[in-house]
Amino acid sequence: MKNLYHVLFICTENAARSQMAEALLNHLGQGRFKAYSAGSQPVAQVNPMAIQALEHAHIPHQGLRSKSWDEFAQPGAPEMDLVFTLCDRAAGETCPAWPGMPTLAHWNIEHPDSGSDAATQQQRFNHTLAILRHRLDLLLALPSEKLDHLALKQHITQTQA
Secondary structure (H helix, E strand, O other): OOOOEEEEEEOOOOOOHHHHHHHHHHHHOOOOEEEEEEEOOOOOOOOHHHHHHHHHOOOOOOOOOOOEHHHHOOOOOOOOOEEEEOOHHHHOOOOOOOOOOOEEEEOOOOOOOOOOOHHHHHHHHHHHHHHHHHHHHHHHHOOHHHHHHHHHHHHHHHHHO
């Protein structure tokens, strides 16, 4: 049984959904999970509305930065146990070869940055954070044996290919 599971959340720009998922899992999964986020085409900064949603939910967000997924495919990068794509665009891209052969999953979550005014957009970011919270609560509820089983199943599947 592992003591710490490394999880990578991916969105194309690494500016909103993946950043919120990283902060949320690091907050909720203290000691059991270490979360990271990245993008195939990262932008210059984390979306300010994502930061506002995290602040509204009292989720620490210090140190969040938009980064390339290449950082996590380099030698010496943490070996991921789970990698989640959070948008269809990132799920359709050819991902790097992740060290450690993690379990891959796709959680399509609509981009929250599509409202007519700032208040509507912020509501969408808050709603996106709530969706992530629900899914991460389900992940956190899994016993370690189930998580270890997922990692083992992924390893066996890839070694047979």
